[in-house]
Amino acid sequence: MYFSNPLFLFxxxxxxxxxxxxxFNFRKYKTTYFSNVKLLQDxxxxxxxxxxxxxxxxxLLRILGxxxxxxxxxxxxxxxxxxxxxxxxxxxIFVDNSFSMEAQTQQTSLLNExxxxxxxxxxxxxxxxxxxxxxxxxxxxxxxxxxxxxLLLRLDDIEITPQSKKLEQILHFNHNITEKSHKVxxxxxxxxxxxxxxxxxxxxxxxxxxxxxxxxxxxKNINNISIDSCWFDMPVFQAGYxxxxxxxxxxxxxxxxxxxxxxxxxxxxxxxxxxVDIKPNSYTDYTLNYxxxxxxxxxxxxxxxxxxxxFDDKFYFExxxxxxxxxxxxxxxxxxxxxxxxxxxxxxxxxQPMNVNQINYSAFTSAQLxxxxxxxxxxxxxxxxxxxxxxxxxTIIVFPAEKMEVSSWSTFFNTMDVPNYQDLQxxxxxxxGISIESIYFKGALQKSESEQWEMPTVSHYYTFENRNVPAExxxxxxxxxxxxxxxxxxxxxxILSAVALNDFYGNxxxxxxxxxxxxxLGLMGQLKSVLYYAIGNTETVTIPQKAIGSEDIFVLxxxxxxxxxxxxxxxxxxxxxxxxxxxxxxxxxxxxLKGGTVCATLAFNYQRNESNLxxxxxxxxxxxxxxxxxxxxxxxxxxxxxxxSISGTLIGKSLWQYFVITALVCFLAEILLLRFWGRxxxxx
Numbered sequence: 001m002y003f004s005n006p007l008f009l010f011x012x013x014x015x016x017x018x019x020x021x022x023x024f025n026f027r028k029y030k031t032t033y034f035s036n037v038k039l040l041q042d043x044x045x046x047x048x049x050x051x052x053x054x055x056x057x058x059x060l061l062r063i064l065g066x067x068x069x070x071x072x073x074x075x076x077x078x079x080x081x082x083x084x085x086x087x088x089x090x091x092x093i094f095v096d097n098s099f100s101m102e103a104q105t106q107q108t109s110l111l112n113e114x115x116x117x118x119x120x121x122x123x124x125x126x127x128x129x130x131x132x133x134x135x136x137x138x139x140x141x142x143x144x145x146x147x148x149x150x151l152l153l154r155l156d157d158i159e160i161t162p163q164s165k166k167l168e169q170i171l172h173f174n175h176n177i178t179e180k181s182h183k184v185x186x187x188x189x190x191x192x193x194x195x196x197x198x199x200x201x202x203x204x205x206x207x208x209x210x211x212x213x214x215x216x217x218x219x220k221n222i223n224n225i226s227i228d229s230c231w232f233d234m235p236v237f238q239a240g241y242x243x244x245x246x247x248x249x250x251x252x253x254x255x256x257x258x259x260x261x262x263x264x265x266x267x268x269x270x271x272x273x274x275x276v277d278i279k280p281n282s283y284t285d286y287t288l289n290y291x292x293x294x295x296x297x298x299x300x301x302x303x304x305x306x307x308x309x310x311f312d313d314k315f316y317f318e319x320x321x322x323x324x325x326x327x328x329x330x331x332x333x334x335x336x337x338x339x340x341x342x343x344x345x346x347x348x349x350x351x352q353p354m355n356v357n358q359i360n361y362s363a364f365t366s367a368q369l370x371x372x373x374x375x376x377x378x379x380x381x382x383x384x385x386x387x388x389x390x391x392x393x394x395t396i397i398v399f400p401a402e403k404m405e406v407s408s409w410s411t412f413f414n415t416m417d418v419p420n421y422q423d424l425q426x427x428x429x430x431x432x433g434i435s436i437e438s439i440y441f442k443g444a445l446q447k448s449e450s451e452q453w454e455m456p457t458v459s460h461y462y463t464f465e466n467r468n469v470p471a472e473x474x475x476x477x478x479x480x481x482x483x484x485x486x487x488x489x490x491x492x493x494x495i496l497s498a499v500a501l502n503d504f505y506g507n508x509x510x511x512x513x514x515x516x517x518x519x520x521l522g523l524m525g526q527l528k529s530v531l532y533y534a535i536g537n538t539e540t541v542t543i544p545q546k547a548i549g550s551e552d553i554f555v556l557x558x559x560x561x562x563x564x565x566x567x568x569x570x571x572x573x574x575x576x577x578x579x580x581x582x583x584x585x586x587x588x589x590x591x592x593l594k595g596g597t598v599c600a601t602l603a604f605n606y607q608r609n610e611s612n613l614x615x616x617x618x619x620x621x622x623x624x625x626x627x628x629x630x631x632x633x634x635x636x637x638x639x640x641x642x643x644x645s646i647s648g649t650l651i652g653k654s655l656w657q658y659f660v661i662t663a664l665v666c667f668l669a670e671i672l673l674l675r676f677w678g679r680x681x682x683x684x
Contacts, residue, residue, distance in 0.1 A: 003074040011070040018062035065666030072659035090183040092132040092174050093118050096192035098164040099311045099610040103219045113217045114191040115155050117637040124646040136163040162535045162606045168203045186210035193219045194616040197609045201624050212632045214621050223253030226312035226611035237321045244289045247302050251278035252612050264288045265301040295321040297601045299589050312611045316603035317531040324350040327522050329371040332356050338501040338509045364389045365544035369522050374401040374500050377408040390492035392542050397495035400462050418487045418494050419464040431455040432478035440517035453513050458506035461498040532603040541578040559589040
């Protein structure tokens with residue numbers, strides 16, 4: 001048997017008090033004279049023996065009562081060899097406050113159950129112990145060691161958050177806090193519904209520095225429908241054009257979904273409506289078609305209706321439709337009349353031809369497409385600006401010159417990680433195939449129609465070096481050589497053409513089928529590389545404007561709310577990078593303001609890892625605990641006396657209550673003995 005407070009055992013010295021009282025009985029007797037004392041002598045002897053017995057029993061009861069009370073204050077226990085703790089521990093309590101904890105039980109929510117369990121855990125420890133309270137917020141106030149009273153106050157302030165941290169992140173965050181403590185024994189309690197997307201237990205099994213307890217709160221609702229993502233299949237953003245946005249709707253439950261309504265809103269107006277069928281534990285991609293009615297910022301929302309989990313029923317996205325697409329052509333000599341005819345005479349484009357020696361680099365930030373037209377060499381300055389433009393999401397297309405200094409281009413192409421031009425071929429060939437399913441052709445040609453088109457003929461064309469990088473072959477020659485190829489570079493694209501638009505290369509520049517992808521390239525250059533951002537990620541947003549001066553800063557303001565913040569921002573050339581650092585906490589649209597003027601709009605969505613309601617069962621948690629060699633255990637929050645269960649698990653079998661009962665019995669027996677012993681004698 002061990003004692004939690006052994007110093008109280010000195011209280012056993014208090015048993016000397018009843019012993020001294022018994023030895024020195026200061027009661028005064030009155031002498032009474034009788035003529036015949038023979039009868040009284042017999043009575044006296046009998047009374048003396050009874051009195052001695054009574055005093056001895058009372059003394060024994062008092063000694064036992066005081067000893068039992070002393071032992072009770074010393075808190076004796078029988079140790080649990082599996083979870084033996086030292087006096088004074090540091091206790092970490094993780095309370096899962098992610099979206100899935102909003103689920104309702106019969107009486108309350110899962111979050112409230114978790115908070116109640118955390119309070120009962122606190123009651124199992126003393127004020128000599130140290131505490132750490134962690135939620136998914138990872139706030140600065142959580143990164144400190146607190147006492148028991150402060151822990152109980154902070155538990156009442158926990159609210160649902162869009163954040164959801166992985167177990168590995170939680171352990172790392174906790175380690176950085178608890179390493180400051182001088183307590184040797186560390187204990188961690190995880191109170192959660194234990195979604196499998198959040199808890200991967202390998203890091204916990206490898207942690208031998210602390211005792212860990214998993215306390216599951218059960219979510220009985222296993223059905224949820226969510227909007228996972230969206231994208232444009234044919235991103236031509238011009239007023240009057242048809243657009244189609246594809247939405248991925250996920251069924252995370254075991255029941256089939258039939259005819260679920262899906263609504264599309266653009267600028268708060270419903271523009272499309274559909275219905276989807278989804279198999280259990282599957283998803284369906286559904287395209288909503290609509291007509292772009294106006295230019296400017298387009299704030300879109302895709303919406304479904306599903307209860308009781310609703311945080312993932314709306315999906316926000318945003319893009320901008322410019323009145324005209326800005327196209328820049330960088331040329332060495334004369335202006336290219338074919339480019340002028342394609343872009344310069346069409347009201348959909350704002351065409352800007354520039355001489356290579358007189359380039360306005362500031363115009364790059366607003367350009368949807370930059371054409372590098374037949375330059376024999378490329379300067380380092382132009383190469384650097386084009387690289388920056390592509391990295392920020394721009395699109396460039398390169399048409400080769402008749403005499404190219406391949407070596408001067410190699411640095412630029414190597415930096416962009418795309419193939420370099422090699423040899424000029426003089427074999428006459430036709431274009432052998434086009435990718436009708438490519439976004440550059442999609443919707444412009446039908447498969448049956450493409451067979452009726454007269455394909456372009458080339459008399460000269462360039463080959464490319466063999467570089468193993470992902471590419472999309474928009475058009476190919478008869479010998480399967482690349483003719484027009486697209487490469488994704490950072491956030492942008494680089495399009496390489498094997499020919500230029502002049503008679504030297506053949507008749508491709510006079511064939512309508514070659515102008516279809518070139519025309520769409522100008523329009524699709526407006527496509528934003530990012531339609532939306534996820535809350536909780538450390539996102540970097542590039543605004544194609546430069547902030548000048550300390551007061552000339554960008555501010556994020558929520559469209560339908562009061563949230564307003566100033567993110568960290570750095571100028572990069574003619575653009576500004578905004579570092580959000582997970583400052584956004586509510587899904588929706590946020591305007592980027594500069595001097596009170598809206599420069600851009602950003603769409604933010606909650607992360608979808610909480611949408612998949614796949615949980616660890618208590619049996620699965622027990623199996624994981626069995627692998628830990630006694631370092632992990634599973635506790636039930638629904639135990640009748642949860643606090644007592646925690647204490648028993650940690651320190652073993654507590655005995656103090658038995659000693660309290662023993663002390664009460666002894667004192668009660670003494671009272672009854674003194675009260676009724678004499679009366680029984682009188683009755684006789």
